Amino acid sequence: MKKLIGLTLIVLCLVTIIPQSVIADEPKFNYVDAFAKSILFYEANWCGPDAGNNRIKWRGPCHIEDGKDVGLDLTGGFHDCGDHVKFGLPQCASASTLAWAYYEFSDVFIEKGQDEYMLNILKHFCDYFMKCYPEKNKFYYQVGDGDIDHQYWGPPELQTYDRPTYYVATPENPGSDVAGDAAAALALMYLNYKDRDLAYAEKCLQYAKDLYEFGMTYRGNSKGQSYYLPRDYLDELMWGSIWLYVATGEQKYMDNVDKLMVEKRIGDSGGNSFNDNWTQCWDYVLTGVFIKLAVLSDNPLYKEIAEDHLDYWQNRLKSSPGGIRFLDSWGVCKYPAAESMVQLVYYKYTGDKRCLDFAKSQIDYILGDNPKKMSYVVGFGDNYPKFPHHRAASGRLEGPPADETKNDPQRHILYGALVGGADINDEYFDDIDMYVYSETGLDYNAGLVGALAGMSKYFGQGQMPEPVPDIEAKPTEYYCEAKIYEESSSGITVDLNMYNIVTSPPQYEPGLSCRYFIDLSEYAGENIDLSKFVTKVYYSPAGAEISGLKPWDKDKNIYYVEISFPNPVYARTYVQFAVYYYENKLWDSSNDFSYKGLTNTYKVLENIPVYKYGVQVSGVDPSGNKPDDTTPTPEPTKYIYGDVNGDGDINSVDYALIKMYLLGMIKEFEYEYGSKAADVDGNGVINSIDYAYMKMYLLGMIKEFPVEEK
Structure with a gap:
């Protein structure tokens, strides 16, 4: 040796x-x-x-x-x-x-x-x-x-x-x-x-x-x-x-x-x-x-x-x-x-x-x-x-x-x-x-x-690293692109892709919808019976749903349909939907707010705005309103104790987040109500007691937390 x-x-x-x-x-x-x-x-x-x-x-x-x-x-x-x-x-x-x-x-x-x-x-x-x-x-x-x-x-x-x-x-x-x-x-x-x-x-x-x-x-x-x-x-x-x-x-x-x-x-x-x-x-x-x-x-x-x-x-x-x-x-x-x-x-x-x-x-x-x-x-x-x-x-x-x-x-x-x-x-x-x-x-x-x-x-004497852009967090991008699938004297069928580019980090997003605005002025002077208009989703891998026509500005005869996505979605969500009127009056899309710019090929259109939990997050509506860039993406006002990341489910992800918080690995929760949800016993402090309750809940030792949902 x-x-x-x-x-x-x-x-x-x-x-x-x-x-x-x-x-x-x-x-x-x-x-x-x-x-x-x-x-x-x-x-x-x-x-x-x-x-x-x-x-x-x-x-x-x-x-x-x-x-x-x-x-x-x-x-x-x-x-x-x-x-x-x-x-x-x-x-x-x-x-x-x-x-x-x-x-x-x-x-x-x-x-x-x-x-x-x-x-x-x-x-x-x-x-x-x-x-x-x-x-x-x-x-x-x-x-x-x-x-x-x-x-x-x-x-x-x-x-x-x-x-x-x-x-x-x-x-x-x-x-x-x-x-x-x-x-x-x-x-x-x-x-x-x-x-x-x-x-x-x-x-x-x-x-x-x-x-x-x-x-x-x-x-x-x-x-x-x-x-x-x-x-x-x-x-x-x-x-x-x-x-x-x-x-x-x-x-x-x-x-x-x-x-x-x-x-x-x-x-x-x-x-x-x-x-x-x-x-x-x-x-x-x-x-x-x-x-x-x-x-x-x-x-x-x-x-x-x-x-x-x-x-x-x-x-x-x-x-x-x-x-x-x-x-x-x-x-x-x-x-x-x-x-x-x-x-x-x-x-x-x-x-x-x-x-x-x-x-x-x-x-x-x-x-x-x-x-x-x-x-x-x-x-x-x-x-x-x-x-x-x-x-x-x-x-x-x-x-x-x-x-x-x-x-x-x-x-x-x-x-x-x-x-x-x-x-x-x-x-x-x-x-x-x-x-x-x-x-x-x-x-x-x-x-x-x-x-x-x-x-x-x-x-490498005198050399130092250069900047590395595009590694920091980016805001979510929301927008719609659409094209005409079919158009007739009875109505219109539209192919639409709604985008929610969530990259920091990738995650499925709940609560999203978009609105297609229609001008019914050609029916002015008549007693418009909305029940005679047919709205339908023909195809949607994500299970999209469509509303009936809803009034936006009755005085100007502007209405809209809301295409909503009840399940969380990611990146690109496709839907084919239709709006039809089967009475003897011919359908005319030319004055519809969301029709402007529609062709037979996909285009990004501002006039089909996107909403999250009913709050506009992209595009422009018929009143010219746009989302305020300084306003954070809205979350539901309701929160559930234990649901730290706000995805509607209490699971091991929430457990891991509480653990990381207590270990000092993260300083705060990204979800707006994360700190409230992590306080599972509702005493105003996040500590090892909350961590223990969370573990017992996931192991099935308790059925609910000591406080009710807020």
């Missing part, structure tokens, strides 16, 4: 004479801006009741009942890619790679103002892993069914299916790979967090030790349906061994690395018999293992393997004509991004400029120095992918009631997401359905964050 530590100290001392920045020509890119954006991606993939309590305000609470099928709270963690499953291997591997990036380049995170964001993300990973390990021989590592989840296209906040706790590692069904990666992430959290919160850091370290022992004792690969099928688990156990050694200094962990190498038959012929030159990703952490062993161990074989690997990527791996190293056709850019991080870490310890040059060539290609002159990091530069394969960023809801399509323009910019990128011919297709090119993922960005941290360290 003394020999190893002594060598480590010598290596660390050498770091002080290795150049820590590079004096070069004007950098091609703002690496610090790309670095900051790459971190932001994880906030978009945040899962749990606290989603949206960060910089991404178009995200909100989601999947707040994860784990209920096994009687546990397994909320939290991160969605895997553009879907919403929490897969085991990519989540655990990504967490450990991100934590490694922070460990190696913490000075850059701090200097560029990204440390709080990154540590918050790492803590969210670790909090989730600890939830998933409720007892010594049980580690839950997948929530959600990939086959079912992939059939849904819509924001995660609106996804309602029961998500199964799909896989759990036990002695009978081991998961050594996920245990090893999670142990590495937790051990690294100890190293990264011990100077900030020692008690939490030590908790992470204890979980790391226990998970590691679980993975070492009960050997076997995890499962991942057909999506993530691991090759073997030995590299993940080595990865956990290394970081537990660094965290504790205990020689047994380094001894275990050597034993695991023997199991993997590395070096058993007396030389470098290891010729697998993959790189850091969801199922492969041997690259990180050898890079760390090259500076931690005095076994020359490990350094030989590490440097052979680096040389393979620098000189022997094929490239596209534009210069990107090509390892695999799926997610082309993620591999050179991860390899760039690896090479920059090695440069940090050795000063080998070939590593620095390699990383710069690959990162510059990814950021736009390529034949397409396109950045493959969303939101970076002027030309970047507009259709990353990502449901939350899309914001579109396929199927009823919205019946939108994923191919519509995306509602949000998925800042910092690395897409799969160009192929071996430097071709890229910005198509949401061509996900080999447009896919994003936790492990895509993990190596990218580390690589950009290194690039910021060595090429």
Whole structure:
């Protein structure tokens, strides 16, 4: 042990004479801006009741009942890619790679103002892993069914299916790979967090030790349906061994690395018999293992393997004509991004400029120095992918009631997401359905964050992040578009789309309606019998209802029909409705207020205004009235104790909001009457008694709260 530590100290001392920045020509890119954006991606993939309590305000609470099928709270963690499953291997591997990036380049995170964001993300990973390990021989590592989840296209906040706790590692069904990666992430959290919160850091370290022992004792690969099928688990156990050694200094962990190498038959012929030159990703952490062993161990074989690997990527791996190293056709850019991080870490310890040059060539290609002159990091530069394969960023809801399509323009910019990128011919297709090119993922960005941290360290002097518009909350947009479906001497049939674009965060909205105004002056002089007018909804996926004609201004013969939506709706709601008069008087629409501008093609029309709970929120009425932009969106005057988010139902969402309020995670409730509704015992204070009542209510222990509805 003394020999190893002594060598480590010598290596660390050498770091002080290795150049820590590079004096070069004007950098091609703002690496610090790309670095900051790459971190932001994880906030978009945040899962749990606290989603949206960060910089991404178009995200909100989601999947707040994860784990209920096994009687546990397994909320939290991160969605895997553009879907919403929490897969085991990519989540655990990504967490450990991100934590490694922070460990190696913490000075850059701090200097560029990204440390709080990154540590918050790492803590969210670790909090989730600890939830998933409720007892010594049980580690839950997948929530959600990939086959079912992939059939849904819509924001995660609106996804309602029961998500199964799909896989759990036990002695009978081991998961050594996920245990090893999670142990590495937790051990690294100890190293990264011990100077900030020692008690939490030590908790992470204890979980790391226990998970590691679980993975070492009960050997076997995890499962991942057909999506993530691991090759073997030995590299993940080595990865956990290394970081537990660094965290504790205990020689047994380094001894275990050597034993695991023997199991993997590395070096058993007396030389470098290891010729697998993959790189850091969801199922492969041997690259990180050898890079760390090259500076931690005095076994020359490990350094030989590490440097052979680096040389393979620098000189022997094929490239596209534009210069990107090509390892695999799926997610082309993620591999050179991860390899760039690896090479920059090695440069940090050795000063080998070939590593620095390699990383710069690959990162510059990814950021736009390529034949397409396109950045493959969303939101970076002027030309970047507009259709990353990502449901939350899309914001579109396929199927009823919205019946939108994923191919519509995306509602949000998925800042910092690395897409799969160009192929071996430097071709890229910005198509949401061509996900080999447009896919994003936790492990895509993990190596990218580390690589950009290194690039910021060595090429980002004087650079700072740029603004990131469109991540803050936006007001809901309300409007109608309509067209004539059929018009005759008896009346008119109209196709109408009512829009309520709720993006901060996405949610179904109750209480909405719109009004179509009709001028009955052609019947003036007669005793207008409204019962002879027929109003009808012909088709509505959302179950729209239509009123009979109602007077607006009798003196001017102006009436209207109200098309209302009794069920909460989201984004786009279609209805086909008709107004007819079957007496001998011919129907004339030309003087109708809402008819102006109607054609046979859809147009946005102000003269079909939208209302919420009877209060105008968009458009203009026949009197010229428009909604006051300073007036908040109206809510019903009635509120119900316990219904904190005002959706008309008392459920686990309300419970989660009360919990977050009491923990100080939120300062106030967004719903106007949220604070009143959260005071379920009606004593004027929100405290643990209300929390207890809420829990008892949801468990069925009480049927009602101690106060009546207001």
